[in-house]
Amino acid sequence: MRAVADVVNQGSDAQPAARKRNGGRSARVREAVLRATWEALLELGVDGLNFSEIGRRAGVHGTSVQRRWGSKENVLFDALLSFGTEAIPVPDTGSLRGDLVAMSRTLSAYFASPIGGSILQMFVANADNDRAFADHRAEFMRIRFDAMRMMIRRAADRGELRAGIDEETALDLALGPLYVRALITRQPIDDAFIESFVDILLTGLLAKGAST
Structure with a gap:
């Protein structure tokens, strides 16, 4: 894929x-x-x-x-839900670190593309008066979160995560830095940044002695 x-x-x-x-x-x-x-x-x-x-x-x-x-x-969002989401791979590298780095690289490349950048700007558009737009946007983001959730659950099944990890918080922390840079600070999302924030995130997620 x-x-x-x-x-x-x-x-x-x-x-x-x-x-x-x-x-x-x-x-x-x-x-x-x-x-x-x-x-x-x-x-x-x-x-x-x-x-x-x-x-x-x-x-x-x-x-x-x-x-x-x-x-x-x-x-546009309806088309993306039907076709575009199938083009986004859910990495399975064998470790949570590898999966997070791979997914972050994919999203970074998407945000940097002309199409991805334009669509990202739509995420912050005012949808208060358009319920259909808000629903499509929510579904689009739900699919992204579900992909990340799959990676978190696989890591838990492998015994990588420490006990008591809140899944939703972990997802927010995994995606938040990417969206902050893409939408707010406009700083580059390069490999150095990806690996740095993933390693910081993993210090709070991984069980003692888990391999990265």
């Missing part, structure tokens, strides 16, 4: 398979629209997306797309 950055950089040739859906014409139209959105995103970037282009690629009227999703952000 390829990293998001690899998919983004490979342009329109990258077409992850959609999650299997059952249903009639409505389901087929929805999948066509979401695939068209994903392909247009890879080729044109976020700024190049519009309802007319999505509709043209999907073989439907752009106004129909607008009526169903309401905003460009909504159809």
Whole structure:
């Protein structure tokens, strides 16, 4: 499975398979629209997306797309949930340190890409008046947290973690430094930073004598 950055950089040739859906014409139209959105995103970037282009690629009227999703952000996040999330690997290096470093590198590359950077800015957009956008954003982030949660639980099963670790706090601490640099301080997320914050995090997570 390829990293998001690899998919983004490979342009329109990258077409992850959609999650299997059952249903009639409505389901087929929805999948066509979401695939068209994903392909247009890879080729044109976020700024190049519009309802007319999505509709043209999907073989439907752009106004129909607008009526169903309401905003460009909504159809974009729906497409990312259906296609983009499948391109993000959950590393399994055999150690929590290796997994955290690998996942952090993947997210760093994603944030640094034009598409990833634009999408990241949408995370901080005001969604108070758009419930659909807020729901899509929450689901997008839930999937990211679930991937990290899997890594934490595997580490627990291997006996790497000390007793009493709060899973949600560990997840916040693992992802927080990346989002702070990407959204607030704009400092680089390079290998030196990744390895430094991962090692600091592990001093609080690992059981005594656990190998990194």
